[in-house]
Amino acid sequence: MAEKDLMDKLVSLCKRRGFIFQSSEIYGGTGSVWDYGPLGIELKKNIKDRWWSAMVHQRDDIEGLDAAILMHPKVWEASGHVEGFTDPLVECKHCKHRYRQDQLEEAQCGRKPSVRPGEHPDCDLSEPRLFNLMFRTFMGPVEDAAHQIYLRPETAQGIYVNFLNVQGAARQKVPFGIAQIGKAFRNEITPGNFIFRTREFEQAEMQFFVEPGTDEEWFEYWMEARWKWHVSLGIREEKLRFEEHGPNELAHYAKKAFDIEYEFSFGWKEFEGIHNRTDFDLSRHQEYSGRRLQYIDTGSGKRFIPYVIETSVGVDRTLLVVLADAYHEEEVEGEERVVLRLQPSLAPTKVAVFPLVKKDGLPEIAEKLHRELRAAAVPSFYDASGSIGRRYRRQDEAGTPWCVTVDGQTNEDGTVTIRDRDSLAQIREPLEGVLPWIRERL
Numbered sequence: 001m002a003e004k005d006l007m008d009k010l011v012s013l014c015k016r017r018g019f020i021f022q023s024s025e026i027y028g029g030t031g032s033v034w035d036y037g038p039l040g041i042e043l044k045k046n047i048k049d050r051w052w053s054a055m056v057h058q059r060d061d062i063e064g065l066d067a068a069i070l071m072h073p074k075v076w077e078a079s080g081h082v083e084g085f086t087d088p089l090v091e092c093k094h095c096k097h098r099y100r101q102d103q104l105e106e107a108q109c110g111r112k113p114s115v116r117p118g119e120h121p122d123c124d125l126s127e128p129r130l131f132n133l134m135f136r137t138f139m140g141p142v143e144d145a146a147h148q149i150y151l152r153p154e155t156a157q158g159i160y161v162n163f164l165n166v167q168g169a170a171r172q173k174v175p176f177g178i179a180q181i182g183k184a185f186r187n188e189i190t191p192g193n194f195i196f197r198t199r200e201f202e203q204a205e206m207q208f209f210v211e212p213g214t215d216e217e218w219f220e221y222w223m224e225a226r227w228k229w230h231v232s233l234g235i236r237e238e239k240l241r242f243e244e245h246g247p248n249e250l251a252h253y254a255k256k257a258f259d260i261e262y263e264f265s266f267g268w269k270e271f272e273g274i275h276n277r278t279d280f281d282l283s284r285h286q287e288y289s290g291r292r293l294q295y296i297d298t299g300s301g302k303r304f305i306p307y308v309i310e311t312s313v314g315v316d317r318t319l320l321v322v323l324a325d326a327y328h329e330e331e332v333e334g335e336e337r338v339v340l341r342l343q344p345s346l347a348p349t350k351v352a353v354f355p356l357v358k359k360d361g362l363p364e365i366a367e368k369l370h371r372e373l374r375a376a377a378v379p380s381f382y383d384a385s386g387s388i389g390r391r392y393r394r395q396d397e398a399g400t401p402w403c404v405t406v407d408g409q410t411n412e413d414g415t416v417t418i419r420d421r422d423s424l425a426q427i428r429e430p431l432e433g434v435l436p437w438i439r440e441r442l
């Protein structure tokens with residue numbers, strides 16, 4: 001498979017199987033916004049559940065939060081986003097296309113995609129100007145500057161403004177963290193690569209509050225923990241790497257930052273950032289709100305503004321990594337098959353149940369098994385249409401780890417076949433053994 005085709009193939013598989021659709025497609029689509037279909041939403045939920053389990057449920061020192069998207073506009077002044085969350089934008093005065101100045105090398109000319117902006121004789125590029133990436137809207141019926149608010153460009157600020165609320169209510173002691181998953185919005189100048197860079201996306205962020213002076217060791221700790229989490233999703237380790245931000249790449253709030261990158265078909269790209277944000281955010285919120293945001297250690301009596309180690313992963317980007325890593329094309333008995341080798345715990349559908357033929361009572365047995373699996377909260381899919389080969393192929397593309405077939409022998413000895421998506425091995429199990437067999441493997 002030519003690597004550069006992979007993204008196109010994924011886009012069409014995602015549409016065909018109901019993972020991801022273009023937003024408002026019947027109106028010609030909305031720029032770089034995507035909708036998750038029946039399988040996509042399950043995969044996304046499974047990824048988020050794994051993150052929440054690792055970051056909140058399995059730990060005593062991290063609390064969960066779900067802060068609102070709309071926040072007081074001063075939050076974004078304090079955070080530095082009003083002033084500093086900008087990209088340099090260049091406009092072609094001729095064709096009106098806009099580009100990020102720092103991405104001109106990779107961009108395509110709006111008139112002639114085979115050349116770069118500036119290379120076509122008609123190109124007339126403007127001087128760069130700073131473009132703020134925050135979406136603006138108005139709170140209430142009056143549309144003036146006093147009522148202007150923003151759609152949050154990161155979820156982290158909801159955590160900072162609630163730092164003392166959570167710490168007090170949960171009686172946590174530093175070091176401890178606050179985690180949340182939620183939507184974020186950025187009016188990206190050059191979105192693209194399917195769900196990689198979009199204008200509406202989801203982040204899973206955790207801010208870990210530590211005593212100043214211990215921040216560097218906690219940074220190391222979180223780098224290792226987050227790497228292991230990605231590997232635990234089944235992502236091939238050789239496709240992952242750390243990349244440190246150079247002094248000119250650091251965000252306005254960061255003292256040190258490492259990205260976790262994945263090798264996509266369009267190059268090595270970041271999908272998680274680990275940042276040492278020092279006491280920048282809490283200090284700024286203390287200054288702008290006039291409220292003390294100090295932590296008081298009840299044991300030692302020490303007072304300080306904690307440093308923050310942030311782990312920030314894009315949910316949509318992780319989903320793209322999971323899909324790209326799971327996508328395989330191979331030949332089986334002279335026929336090509338496309339298979340998503342998703343880890344069973346991530347797969348949207350865990351099992352598909354088929355009657356081999358639509359007679360001899362086989363559909364009734366298969367449907368009964370399917371209902372029993374569903375009643376036991378195992379996502380099961382019943383399919384009686386098309387040849388058995390086609391039914392297998394559909395499930396391979398959906399990443400379903402096991403297919404159960406009810407056949408003639410079921411009527412004789414009460415057994416069914418279970419076919420493994422990856423090895424293609426088929427075994428026979430008694431009907432009543434199917435549920436425990438699957439549970440054991442999940």
Ligand code: GAP
Nearest residue numbers: 154156196197198201271272273312313314317
């Ligand atoms: N709170 C820190 C922060 O937001 P970031 O590096 O700007 O840091 C963190 O974003 C993660 O959010 C990225 O690694 C990426 O996975 C995701 N992300 C950022 N912008 C995105 C976009 N336009 N589309 C999809 N995901 C995005």
